[in-house]
């Protein structure tokens with residue numbers, strides 16, 4: 001099952017602004033009319049409850065947003081690009097991979113949601129935007145802004161109300177197929193179920209989602225068997241039904257093993273309530289030992305439950321031991337009924353991740369000016385670069401206009417403060433200018 005995927009996203013680039021002037025028969029030297037470029041398309045992730053893996057993204061993990069259209073003459077604005085939507089299953093947690101390898105939380109698709117994950121670039125301004133009382137013939141236009149580039153890590157944690165915990169072959173699939181419409185494969189060997197199975201249990205007017213994860217064996221938390229990679233899915237269940245194979249040689253040992261594994265995997269999982277059920281009660285030799293199994297488990301279960309912080313009614317449900325048969329149907333109603341009671345007692349809490357406030361980098365304020373070598377100053381301003389990269393810097397009229405934009409942006413002042421002298425060179429992206 002594909003439940004994690006790394007994605008590279010490139011949001012759309014904004015369209016370039018246009019340099020153009022009105023040319024009319026009776027007005028040959030009309031005003032500037034170059035339109036702005038359209039905005040580049042955003043990339044959005046939207047939940048889709050018909051999906052239950054991330055497989056469709058595994059081989060399609062690099063996504064380019066749509067670019068905005070360039071502006072044109074006659075004040076024609078380029079059109080904004082449409083957004084690109086990526087669909088992901090409910091329960092997907094979205095992380096951003098930072099360049100230092102640290103993951104920061106972006107969003108949790110724990111309910112129907114749309115999340116903006118990469119912003120499209122702004123459209124560039126056309127030359128009509130640069131008209132002022134002192135500049136009636138603007139020759140400047142901006143290139144569109146680059147779209148945001150980001151690397152994401154998507155992690156699917158399936159959402160279920162109740163998780164089934166058990167060793168392989170304990171009867172999970174048989175139980176889920178008897179209680180829901182799910183039809184998992186059932187067979188008399190271990191690891192028949194290789195992927196989580198979800199089923200909806202109908203109970204009176206209520207319904208809830210039950211999930212089987214592949215059976216757990218000793219060492220599952222360290223990756224033995226299949227358990228480990230699927231425990232993350234069980235992590236979000238509100239509580240568990242712990243099934244013990246009636247045919248087991250040591251019921252208590254099985255129970256201890258499972259609890260030990262989940263505790264090692266995630267402390268908070270071990271603290272969630274469990275309803276206990278022993279399976280295969282229709283088998284004569286299991287049924288014969290029913291009382292003995294009860295005696296063996298009872299004390300230890302109560303002791304374990306005493307350590308959990310739960311209210312009295314919850315504890316009472318947890319202390320009960322169900323004996324069921326998914327073949328004869330014995331005990332199933334009572335077990336499902338207790339699941340339903342427990343769900344009503346437990347508030348629906350969602351995992352809280354901390355959102356990274358700096359997910360979208362702040363808008364540029366003060367450009368960084370560095371003196372590269374004696375007399376060469378680099379101005380690191382995306383805004384200014386977007387102006388110079390489209391302009392003919394050889395044209396002195398253009399240079400003068402860039403100059404006045406630098407004054408407006410406060411960059412000239414910063415250059416002076418950095419000790420720039422006439423004759424020094426300013427580098428802006430690939431463009432160069434001389435300071436006069």
Ligand SMILES: Nc1nc2c(ncn2[C@@H]2O[C@H](COP(=O)(O)OP(=O)(O)OP(=O)(O)O)[C@@H](O)[C@H]2O)c(=O)[nH]1
Pocket residue numbers: 166167168169170171172173174175185186187188189190191192193194214215279280281282283324325326327328
């Ligand atoms: N007699 C009897 N057999 C059962 C019962 N429940 C399950 N079985 C049998 O036990 C074996 C395992 O059942 P599954 O439901 O596949 O068990 P599982 O826990 O899902 O197994 P894995 O997916 O391999 O971990 C099968 O041969 C089932 O027919 C039951 O209530 N009574």
Ligand SMILES: [Mg+2]
Pocket residue numbers: 172173174184185186192193212
């Ligand atoms: Mg199974």
